[in-house]
Amino acid sequence: MTSAPDWYVDGDSWLHSADARVKLAMVACGLAFFLTVQNAALELVGLLILLATYRSAGLPRSSVTGVLRVLLPVSLFMAVLRGVLAPQGDVLVAWGWLRLTDGGLAAGAALGLRLLAAGLLVFLWLHTTRPSAMIQSLVRLGLPYSWGLTLALAMRYIPLLQRSFESILDAQQARGLLLESTVGLSRVRALMPVFVAMVISGFRSSQQVALALEARGLGASGVTRSDWHPLRFRRVDAVYLVALLGATAAWLALRFGAGIGTSPLGWW
């Protein structure tokens, strides 16, 4: 018996019970903020609100650190790259032709934080929304059911692919595949027997899944697919939605109207 490879983390917080469409809107509005804000300080505030939301949804610390572990290296790398390649403002340190400026640093920080925030936002959604509700919310927006199902299946199979990688790695190493002394590109080449076996067995599995889907009536003629637990938009969901859209509208007005949050340095 193995642990479940799901992104959904069960719970009964306010966020878990919120309608899936509201959570979709949360992602959209959150992205609207993080992608338009350029001021690092404001971004930090946004991030803190995000982390507070994780907390109030009852999600364990490991869910945050899990995302950070993956995104932090990338964010850091992007931040440094941005800071060095697009200098702005006053020079802090110069080294040859490389100049580290305070403006560039701040812009880099803003970019890095943006990536982190986007990742955390998406995972907040994944952690608190059941795949079946997720599909329903997308279908209500007009996405065909099969697309929604494909998305949910992909999410289900990514962690499984990880496991199959480990099993296949074991099996090939047991046939003498040597990995210990390889790094970088040569490691990728050494891993080819693993990747190829993964693709082949992945393909085979996907064929079986496709058969299983039809054998369980998917695509039955003349029938509209029903939902065992249809989404219910409650009054409190309307409140959330209004609050979200209102806050986002206000932000966009400030941002594009008054230029708030456009300067990398300073308070906003």
Next chain:
Amino acid sequence: MPSIDIRDFHYAYPPLGQAEPHWVLRGVDLSVEAGSCVGVMGATGVGKSTLCQAIGGIVPQLTGGIVRGQVRVLGREARSTPVPDLAQQVGMVFQDSESQLFNLTVEEEVAFGPENIGLPPEEIESRVAWALTTVGLIDSRERSPYQLSGGEKQRLAIAATLSMSPKVLVLDEPTSHLDPRGKREIQSLVATMVRDSGRTILVVEQDADWLAELADRIVVLADGHVVLDGPPDVVLGDPDELLALGVGPPQLSELASALNRDLGTHFAFTRLDQAEGLLKEDLGGDR
């Protein structure tokens, strides 16, 4: 009208390029009445899975290939009825339960089928509860399928098709990757389903010991068609014949043969209760 009516059925895989088509099934005749439990046996590669999939319309609609002859299930022509439509009458459980389970929880897995056919929520609720109770997983309804044992996963796969209330249930090697406990679970589940409903059940199995206790009829495939067809006592009674066809006989029928050979007796048994009765009688001597 038989539940399953297969006449002179031929199937060849889609030929590669200019090659001659390779005919796997060459004239299968099989007629199954409603409410019976039929076991299907045969060497690997003989076409047992192909036959199962033909009953569900998967062959040839989703696999391609060339077919000849007729496969009618509950009066409908399997090769031309869309698979999802036929699936409401024919439940199929494949060998590898792992790739049939993809929902978040056990109960959602069982609800998936009824949702696909558009049943209202209250109906879905009662079907889920009924199916899970039948297979003995009602207490695990909120667990993830990945946390289940092999036998439990297989039972879940069966529940997920039962919830569509099919009149015909096809199980393709349900116990091949299960341990003894898992095999016992599936055996008692199938025995329950056979006893309690007018459902027609077709089980493909390699394990003759397991199958002999369940089926009221055994069919053996070889050379692309049905070569043996009858009650377990008859079909599984000649170990040498079965071995020649690539099928492993039940250990009890091998025993009966050995006793007959060495002790001059005339035993014929394939099942435990049967063997017990006959041997006790033999030991009891005169009356």
Next chain:
Amino acid sequence: MGTAELGTDSGLRLETVDLTFAYPDRLPALSGVNLRIESGEYLALMGQNGAGKTTLAKHFNGLLRPSSGKVLVGGRNTASFSIGELARRVGYAFQNPDHQIFAGTTRDEIAFGPRNLGLMEAEVTDRVDETLEAFGLVEQADLPPAMLGYGTRRKVALASVLAMRPQALILDEPTSGLDRRSVTELMALLAAYSGEGRTVIVITHDVRLVADYVPHCAVLTSGRLVARGATHAVLRDASLLAATGLDLPPVGRLARRLGMDGADVPLDVVAFKRAYQAVRGGSRKTGR
């Protein structure tokens, strides 16, 4: 580090000393297992799913390292070997052939192991031809193994491990999903391999198979070793079987029902016949 140090020319001794293993954040999968498998021994590692058989076996080729205790291969602690080094001496055939198969032809698939051993191309070719013959795969030599049927893929996967001619061979549930003919062929092959003096370990829960083919066995339950010895001595204990989730073969169950399970529950047809003859001879009345 010649092979003479590690075992006989053909076999290898495998041993665990007080082996305990737990996956991270989980309860121990193995607790204090002391198991010694002699060089050239042919042994079945038995138990129901989850008992720890595979977990134990994976310690012998270095895929898992002990949480505590030690594992010795050929008398040497596995901690001093890398997985690649162990793979040269301890072959492991996994249950799922699709976790191995990747090559464009069966020939290349089988050549993968020997090539990894660093053999000269000429010798690799010889080994591959030999193996193709032995497994009846000559016809499929130039076909992509991924396109072959399940039973054939199992054969290819096993052949590709055996082509490495390891001194010790571990097979994980090698007969599950195979038909009778394939089982008979496989067990004959394993008997021959064992006959060459190599150590063979079969992981299985099939009591009937072990009773018919494998001379020794060790039984695990919940991560602990509970029995070890000659097959018929170990498996005749019906209460052990019940406690470890294993099933008596049909003749064994029949013997119990007839009250014939005195000292020795028969596990195969021959043993039952003998026991039955004895009982019958004793209580037989004339005529019927």
